[in-house]
Amino acid sequence: MGILRLSHVDITVPDMDLAKAYYTGVMGLDITETTDDRAFFKCWDEEDHHSLAVRYDPRVGIDRFAFKVETEDDLADLEKAVESYGFHVHRVSRGEEVGQGESIRFETPSGHEMELVHEVDKVGGRMSKLNPEIPIDLQGIAPPRMDHMLINAEEVGESAKFFMDVLGFRMTEQLVGGDGHQIGVWMERSHSPHDIAIVNGPNGALHHFAFWLDDWDHVRRSADILAYNAIQIDVGPTRHGVTRGNTIYFFDPMGTRNEVFTGGYRPDPDFPTITWTEDNIGQAVFYYEGEVNERFVTVHT
Template structure:
């Protein structure tokens, strides 16, 4: 096939989460975290942060087992969805075409699995639903009033996926099939890449990939992340979470990404949420991926603050992000 322009991914879009305790998840994400609910359709609740413009960046629905139904990315152009479908099918990747409206606010999309079984979705058309008058910001360049309730992060930032298989199965697929660029990575003694931070935007990562034999399956999600404007917001989040009786990891600073972080578990679904701030942008077109050795791991993962490797039960959970694909939500 010949294309005038190769298909491209523009950004991370949303994550669809199934929760065994939907009531607790809604309370956590709406009242404690402070996400806004766009609407509820057929039992699916669509949420976003005050600075998110698309219809949703997180959806929550009830189920018998907590899991991630899919992780979605938006393409740069409408035709890119179809181009990606053709390229993936040529590479013998099974692709499911999802009609417009199956997911509220969203146009046609495609779903497929990474070699490890993680469920991914690509779409372009998505409503930019305005806020209702009682929640609408006076600023025309944001959706909702900031700081209306809870921690109140600005926007959806990234996802971190995990596997008990070779991380390079995912990393190579993201780079070769979807156009991601490696920004930072761990090099194993055998020369392979053990973990990596990749992006298609100037963010230091839109997605991170980690591998460990301790991960429950080949297709897990380690965490989702929402961005706050500054480190003081993370300290404020710590106060709010403490008042609500939560245990959490952080605040601290990563060496990789240079971000200020705090990790907390949704009591309904068990999904791990990272509150993320500062970090850095990559504006250089010839950026050279930053290599870290395993001997540098402690410093690279936790520059300062509470160690995020094995220090707490909060380090251990992952949530299934694969299995059988379905266009039903």
């Protein structure tokens, strides 16, 4: 089956205590492990070791992002595919990286370090696997799981081609300029509107990563929790034209943009790509506002 879904995002923060306080107390994630300079977090309904890793660094930024593949063979196949495309692949052996086994790393055309991983330690979710009960005492925003991420690229089309031709992603939506070149692409492997999006911007930059919420009411509760904790909201609650999902963008206290997201359709490989033209960029990004604010376009980490 190849790539299943976004596995984890590894970011850097200048204040580990603040990061831990925010991602547990406000976002409602669980810490599954800490090391000297790192902390690992997961959502309550996730089974795997972590979906977010935070490392201390004076600079706010992104180390890498990882997608999970179904089998050991998928890992080998994708390794060959990336190398055939002309990119160097670095093997990470079991034991080298916290919470996971054998994996591969390489640089994408947009200059991001990307990881593919097969084995991830199973730590289990909050619901039992035997006669489970719906959890009623979740604290903070408490998204059930990580959903997707958006990275920037100077050449969106080149990056999209790599993700589709080499890694097997399928394009659900695209935003195209007057001359037909791609300004943004939304691609999936998990039968959701997007697992990764690539939008025009500086190579190597992270625009945001997003947590899944179950519904519009959870979006409001998230906004209540953000406001209570004086977290700066970037945009929302609102709706995207792209994906037709509902959303809030906001910044963690160190400066990385987070999103909470819900809704959208459920695409299979036979889903025809949706195209947005540049003159509709406002509605494509923020369907209610009909325009994109400056901060949303210019702030990356």
